[in-house]
Amino acid sequence: MTGTRKITLIEEVEGGWSAVDEDLGVASCGNTREExxxxxxxxxxxxxxxxxxxxxxxxxxxxxxPDDIDDKPLPDFMQ
Structure with a gap:
């Protein structure tokens, strides 16, 4: 991937941080910004x-x- 990507860091009210890759629509969280x-x-x-x-x-x-987890790819509108 080339160019720039927008990453948003959010400090949660109840503690912890969320990080969101706005371009890919992927998010995660941690106890600190670094995490x-x-x-x-x-x-x-x-x-x-x-x-x-x-x-x-x-x-x-x-x-x-694990047997209940569907391994099928997500539909295009959910990616």
Whole structure:
């Protein structure tokens, strides 16, 4: 990706920070600005097909059944 991208940092009222890549429509959060940006970097990499896929163990840790997760691509209007 070339050129510029707009990243918005939002300080949440109840604590923590959100970071949003406005051009890609990808967001993440963290306890600090730095953590939010690091998490956003990881989310953008995954969004662009880079990095490690989400492991079943992580989904189970969140209380999700990996077999219930739909691996189909999102419709165009949701991307």
């Amino acid at each position: 939010a940006l690091e998490m956003l970097d990881e989310a953008v990499a995954l969004h662009q097909g880079e990095g490690e896929p989400i492991e079943d163990a992580f989904l189970e840790e969140l209380g999700l059944d």
